[in-house]
Amino acid sequence: MVIIAFGKPGAGKGTRVSELLQTRGDFSPLSVGNLLREVRKNPTDDLGKALAKYMDAGELVPDDIINKIVIGAIKQSQKHVILDGFPRTIGQATAMLSEGVIPDLIVEFYVEDEVVLQRAKVRIACSECGETYTTDGFKQPRNEGVCDLCGGALVRRKDDEESIVRNRLTVYKEQTQPVLDIFREHGLNITKILNHDRSAAAEFTRAVEKAMR
Numbered sequence: 001m002v003i004i005a006f007g008k009p010g011a012g013k014g015t016r017v018s019e020l021l022q023t024r025g026d027f028s029p030l031s032v033g034n035l036l037r038e039v040r041k042n043p044t045d046d047l048g049k050a051l052a053k054y055m056d057a058g059e060l061v062p063d064d065i066i067n068k069i070v071i072g073a074i075k076q077s078q079k080h081v082i083l084d085g086f087p088r089t090i091g092q093a094t095a096m097l098s099e100g101v102i103p104d105l106i107v108e109f110y111v112e113d114e115v116v117l118q119r120a121k122v123r124i125a126c127s128e129c130g131e132t133y134t135t136d137g138f139k140q141p142r143n144e145g146v147c148d149l150c151g152g153a154l155v156r157r158k159d160d161e162e163s164i165v166r167n168r169l170t171v172y173k174e175q176t177q178p179v180l181d182i183f184r185e186h187g188l189n190i191t192k193i194l195n196h197d198r199s200a201a202a203e204f205t206r207a208v209e210k211a212m213r
């Protein structure tokens with residue numbers, strides 16, 4: 001089974017996915033951003049350097065790199081997969097569908113641009129595993145500056161700077177939003193969830209359980 005968590009950067013996809021995983025051990029998350037951050041940790045590597053250039057500017061990494069990494073990982077997974085951050089372009093969506101990876105559930109987590117900008121201002125992320133927290137008390141780590149999950153240091157992400165967030169929202173509108181039309185053209189339904197508060201978590205769980213029946 002393949003589930004897509006879709007939505008603007010900063011819409012809260014990662015948070016909702018990590019909550020769902022606390023109750024569902026039969027799913028494996030595939031966060032493309034986290035996967036790429038892992039690869040770019042090696043600064044001497046050519047691929048690592050190329051990734052840093054795109055990611056720090058809030059631009060998308062080219063499709064050929066992404067498709068190779070992600071479609072292979074989906075096919076190899078022994079568990080159900082939840083995709084966070086894929087597909088983000090028409091090229092990625094068509095490659096995925098033509099490789100026979102057909103999503104069973106597509107959830108669009110919706111928030112307004114202003115909410116995204118506000119969330120980016122208060123977000124801190126684990127430099128090791130990518131888990132995110134906030135500095136406004138909404139999702140605080142147990143120990144200040146330390147990740148609850150892996151003990152890594154919590155830092156501000158470069159791509160959470162306001163000008164970069166604005167660029168990422170423009171990239172989303174131009175390149176990612178049209179992916180929903182491709183899915184609709186293939187007869188796939190989109191479940192839209194307003195992601196303003198915790199009630200979205202229960203709605204997400206219900207949508208997943210319904211898709212599994």
Ligand code: AMP
Pocket residue numbers: 009010032033034036054055056058059060061062066084085086087088089092159168
């Ligand atoms: P995220 O953590 O999902 O917000 O992703 C962080 C950055 O990784 C994005 O701004 C892009 O530079 C890159 N990235 C993540 N997913 C993709 C994708 N599917 N296609 C291209 N670039 C991506």
